[in-house]
Amino acid sequence: MSSITNAPPPAVHYPDSDGQPMADNTLQFEWIVTLQGNIDLMFRDRADVFVAGDHLIYPVEGTADVRQAPDVYVAFGRPKGHRGSYKVFEEDHVFPQVIFEVWSPGNRFSQMEDKRDFYERYGAEEYYIVYPEFPAHIDGWQRKEEQFERIADVNGYTSPRLGIRFELQRGNIAVYHPDGRRFLSYVELGALQHETQVRAQAAEQNAEQERQRAEQERQKAERLAARLRELGIDPDTL
Secondary structure (H helix, E strand, O other), rough: OOOOOOOOOOOOOOOOOOOOOOOHHHHHHHHHHHHHHOOOHHOOOOOOOEHHHHHHHHEEOOOOOEEEOEEEEEEOOOOOOOOEEEEEEHOOOOOOOOOEEEOOOOHHHHHHHHHHHHHHHHHHEEEEEEEEOOOOOOEEEEEOOOEEEOOOOOOOOOOOOOEEEEEEEEEEEEEEEEOOOOOOOOOHHHHHHHHHHHHHHHHHHHHHHHHHHHHHHHHHHHHHHHHHHHOOOOOOHH
């Protein structure tokens, strides 16, 4: 009598890369880095907010073909830490709530429609497409029950989840932190940091010069007092 042993199903491999470039041009890349970096900075003290860029999301366990790699996404309720990919079924079934895609000339309209359908189907709450080239603008959708509803006008709109505000200024896109500071690129942040350091050094130098002048005045006063005592005069009575 023979027995039949059912072999376990083969393990599913979830690649950490889809082989696609991160960006098609430098402007798209700059916006991806700026969005990801500023949002990550906003939540630096929140251990339960994970922010990533150009990172594959796998929403369905056992199906490696169902995936997307948004330019930037934010997952609330998930711990920080490095990941090869974001597997929703290993992340307490939390699908990232906020998704950003940055348009480039290589994108096709049908491709963007498929992405939006994907994010809508698997649970994103907010979805934004940033168009950094002329005419610069942002399209946005917010979940209403089970479907995305297009945001009528993103200019001046504040993200419910992130608290950031989008504005169009003289044909350019500006994004603002909840405290009103504008999102800065890496170069702008570096320049601001350098300017702050220069000002701090100048203030330190001024303080040191003031200290030296005060010390010189003190020594001068002590010499004068010593000379008066030599002449038999009590300087404290003057």
